[in-house]
Amino acid sequence: MATFPLPPGSMIGILGGGQLGRMLALAAARLGLGVTILTPEAGAPAAAVSARTIVAPYNDAAALNDMAATCQVITFEFENIPANALDALARMGAALAPGPRALAVAQDRFDEKTFLNGAGAPTVAFAAVDSIDDLRDALQTLGAPLLLKTRRGGYDGKGQVWVSRADDVEVAMAQLGHRPCIAEAPADFRRELAIIAARARDGEIAVYPLTESHHENGILRRTSAPARAAPPVIASVERIAATILSTLDYVGVMGIELFERDDGALLVNEFAPRVHNTGHWTLDGCEVDQFEQHIRAVAGWPLGPTAATHHVEMTNLLGDEANDWEKLAREPETRLWLYGKGEARRGRKMGHVNRLRALDR
Numbered sequence: 001m002a003t004f005p006l007p008p009g010s011m012i013g014i015l016g017g018g019q020l021g022r023m024l025a026l027a028a029a030r031l032g033l034g035v036t037i038l039t040p041e042a043g044a045p046a047a048a049v050s051a052r053t054i055v056a057p058y059n060d061a062a063a064l065n066d067m068a069a070t071c072q073v074i075t076f077e078f079e080n081i082p083a084n085a086l087d088a089l090a091r092m093g094a095a096l097a098p099g100p101r102a103l104a105v106a107q108d109r110f111d112e113k114t115f116l117n118g119a120g121a122p123t124v125a126f127a128a129v130d131s132i133d134d135l136r137d138a139l140q141t142l143g144a145p146l147l148l149k150t151r152r153g154g155y156d157g158k159g160q161v162w163v164s165r166a167d168d169v170e171v172a173m174a175q176l177g178h179r180p181c182i183a184e185a186p187a188d189f190r191r192e193l194a195i196i197a198a199r200a201r202d203g204e205i206a207v208y209p210l211t212e213s214h215h216e217n218g219i220l221r222r223t224s225a226p227a228r229a230a231p232p233v234i235a236s237v238e239r240i241a242a243t244i245l246s247t248l249d250y251v252g253v254m255g256i257e258l259f260e261r262d263d264g265a266l267l268v269n270e271f272a273p274r275v276h277n278t279g280h281w282t283l284d285g286c287e288v289d290q291f292e293q294h295i296r297a298v299a300g301w302p303l304g305p306t307a308a309t310h311h312v313e314m315t316n317l318l319g320d321e322a323n324d325w326e327k328l329a330r331e332p333e334t335r336l337w338l339y340g341k342g343e344a345r346r347g348r349k350m351g352h353v354n355r356l357r358a359l360d361r
């Protein structure tokens with residue numbers, strides 16, 4: 001059994017090998033900690049910067065055994081890890097951070113919203129939809145239009161469709177493959193906000209400055225932080241974040257996405273039990289960034305300071321936008337992060353830029 005804090009030289013296991021794993025591995029290396037990634041994909045972005053890569057499916061018993069035997073703590077950077085992989089690791093005696101419950105709750109949009117409401121965090125009104133009849137009922141109870149989303153597996157706006165009329169219900173269910181769904185009332189938001197928060201093994205909580213986020217076609221396009229917001233709004237978001245983390249007895253960094261309505265009311269859309277795209281600005285805009293913070297938390301180290309040092313506009317580089325790397329590298333106030341992905345497929349997150357300016361006073 002590992003004892004915390006893990007000393008330098010320890011090995012941290014990460015399930016998932018995408019850009020989030022890559023930036024976690026870079027942060028771990030800076031603290032003298034090693035990273036082993038488990039990824040089904042050969043040549044994954046994190047592999048190039050990790051001490052060790054195991055290429056195998058997430059629920060491969062031999063790979064999980066190897067991780068449990070060689071890593072002092074195991075975390076994840078990807079939400080759709082099969083829950084049985086974490087259960088198997090727990091049975092093998094591995095230390096997991098965050099724990100399996102946070103992942104299980106976040107993997108199902110209905111369970112997630114039910115959990116949030118139970119913890120006192122407000123969300124839009126919602127209903128479980130398992131059939132065409134359920135969807136008709138939801139249109140009656142929640143009103144039209146409503147947003148139909150698959151309960152599991154959706155990301156970046158995939159797996160969701162607006163339903164405006166009773167005549168649309170059959171097509172909508174067919175579009176989502178008749179999978180178990182959740183129907184949500186429209187959030188009617190003025191803007192979208194996000195907050196990155198961390199909880200340490202001893203229960204200490206640290207939150208980052210509020211971020212304003214802008215999505216296009218369901219994909220995060222850019223963020224601006226620290227976001228301008230009235231002090232009571234900031235206090236409410238911080239309170240919501242602390243409640244979610246404490247209720248889950250969470251260890252690590254979490255990204256929480258919210259809607260702000262015209263009257264200032266806040267609704268939680270969802271939380272990601274991992275480092276998050278809305279926190280990429282912290283790499284160049286905060287004293288300790290979200291990736292180092294996550295490594296600190298899971299390794300049982302003290303959390304670092306989260307104050308902003310710069311105002312940052314973060315823009316994702318999607319598809320061939322990353323081909324502009326040379327121009328971007330010439331901009332003195334721009335910090336360029338490229339993920340080492342081979343093929344620049346349309347809409348694929350290839351990197352991001354953080355554009356810095358002095359903090360607003």
Ligand code: AMP
Binds near residue numbers: 147192
């Ligand atoms: P999600 O997949 O839940 O993260 O949603 C992706 C994006 O869709 C959000 O960032 C919002 O822009 C939009 N969205 C999600 N849920 C709602 C909702 N209930 N009402 C209005 N827009 C939503």
